[in-house]
Amino acid sequence: MIHPIAYCILPTILLLVAVRKYRESKWGKCKNKVKLDGKIALVTGANSGIGFEIAKELAARNAQVILACRSLKKAQSSADKIKKLLFNNPTLVPMELDLASLKSVKLFSEMVKEKFSEIHILINNAGVAYPKSQRLQTADGFEMHFGTNHLGHFYLTNLLESLVANGKGRVVVVASSLHEKGKLDIKAIQSLEFEDRENLYANSKLANVYFAQEFAKRSKDKGIKVYAICPGWVYTSLFRYSFKWYHLIMVAPVAFFFMRSAKQGSQTAIYCATEPSLENETGFLYRDCKKYNSKAIFYDKLATELWDESQNMVNAIMK
Numbered sequence: 001m002i003h004p005i006a007y008c009i010l011p012t013i014l015l016l017v018a019v020r021k022y023r024e025s026k027w028g029k030c031k032n033k034v035k036l037d038g039k040i041a042l043v044t045g046a047n048s049g050i051g052f053e054i055a056k057e058l059a060a061r062n063a064q065v066i067l068a069c070r071s072l073k074k075a076q077s078s079a080d081k082i083k084k085l086l087f088n089n090p091t092l093v094p095m096e097l098d099l100a101s102l103k104s105v106k107l108f109s110e111m112v113k114e115k116f117s118e119i120h121i122l123i124n125n126a127g128v129a130y131p132k133s134q135r136l137q138t139a140d141g142f143e144m145h146f147g148t149n150h151l152g153h154f155y156l157t158n159l160l161e162s163l164v165a166n167g168k169g170r171v172v173v174v175a176s177s178l179h180e181k182g183k184l185d186i187k188a189i190q191s192l193e194f195e196d197r198e199n200l201y202a203n204s205k206l207a208n209v210y211f212a213q214e215f216a217k218r219s220k221d222k223g224i225k226v227y228a229i230c231p232g233w234v235y236t237s238l239f240r241y242s243f244k245w246y247h248l249i250m251v252a253p254v255a256f257f258f259m260r261s262a263k264q265g266s267q268t269a270i271y272c273a274t275e276p277s278l279e280n281e282t283g284f285l286y287r288d289c290k291k292y293n294s295k296a297i298f299y300d301k302l303a304t305e306l307w308d309e310s311q312n313m314v315n316a317i318m319k
């Protein structure tokens with residue numbers, strides 16, 4: 001005899017799964033099958049989460065992929081993992097890049113320039129998120145989120161701009177819809193004076209979006225296309241510094257409906273890197289494999305200011 005409760009449990013589970021499937025269908029999938037033979041791609045933070053999935057997919061499409069990771073060891077093991085998962089024997093180039101050190105960014109770019117003369121796809125993906133209470137700095141003394149998520153990529157992109165221009169390449173900036181909660185206060189960034197519990201991660205993601213807009217303007221004539229994306233809420237190690245086990249109980253129900261796998265979270269970046277119909281678009285923000293209307297208000301003047309100040313910060317360190 002089946003217990004009557006079983007009659008309730010099964011439909012409930014089916015309903016929950018149906019809701020999850022419905023949500024998944026809204027997240028967007030990169031549907032094109034564009035092959036990337038002969039193309040060179042570079043992915044920062046390619047050893048984990050979204051970056052790993054992007055690197056794997058680009059390699060599956062036959063691009064040569066530079067895996068730029070915080071240590072050579074991580075890059076190497078990421079390359080080994082991808083090779084094992086794919087059957088097309090891809091060319092993967094593991095390299096060391098620490099975005100929290102401008103010297104490392106410079107050294108890395110010089111090595112890339114020695115090996116390659118063009119880049120077709122640059123994915124600025126790496127990022128950190130620390131608890132709000134923590135006030136950390138990069139090797140060069142910049143606020144950690146701003147320094148890693150924005151400034152390191154700012155410098156990297158500028159150093160590699162000529163290679164991307166040669167490839168008439170695309171640059172994908174992995175931002176976040178959390179940028180809508182961010183603030184961009186250049187003075188506070190310079191003086192490292194932030195209000196208590198201010199969301200420095202969100203601020204850095206706002207800087208990412210501003211950077212994408214400004215770089216799109218500045219590189220348009222060179223044939224470079226720039227796409228800022230929000231991957232959605234994705235199950236990765238990003239929040240490992242603030243995560244406690246009991247959060248699991250609290251977020252599990254919400255996560256079940258809202259949290260994407262790393263592969264699902266990589267779709268919009270892959271879409272922007274490959275989609276032929278985006279060929280003439282630059283400087284916009286995307287989410288769920290389509291254009292996204294940000295709730296934030298953007299000021300052109302602030303975009304220029306951020307650019308100039310970022311340049312000054314780099315100049316001060318890399319005299």
Ligand SMILES: NC(=O)c1ccc[n+]([C@@H]2O[C@H](COP(=O)([O-])OP(=O)(O)OC[C@H]3O[C@@H](n4cnc5c(N)ncnc54)[C@H](OP(=O)(O)O)[C@@H]3O)[C@@H](O)[C@H]2O)c1
Nearest residue numbers: 045048049050070098099100126127176233234236237238
């Ligand atoms: N997960 C989400 O819900 C979500 C939502 C919106 C946006 N995003 C964005 O998605 C991007 C990827 O994050 P993820 O979720 O995939 O998290 P993740 O699994 O933690 O991956 C982050 C990657 O960035 C690398 N990284 C961190 N600091 C670095 C540094 N100084 N130099 C070089 N690489 C560094 C990490 O390397 P290590 O392994 O060495 O730490 C790792 O490979 C980030 O930009 C994040 O802001 C994520």
Ligand SMILES: *[C@@H]1O[C@H](CO)[C@@H](O)[C@H](O)[C@H]1NC(C)=O
Nearest residue numbers: 275276277278279280281282
């Ligand atoms: C992009 O612009 C070029 C030149 O104007 C045009 O020939 C091409 O069809 C456009 N591509 C797309 C996908 O709109």
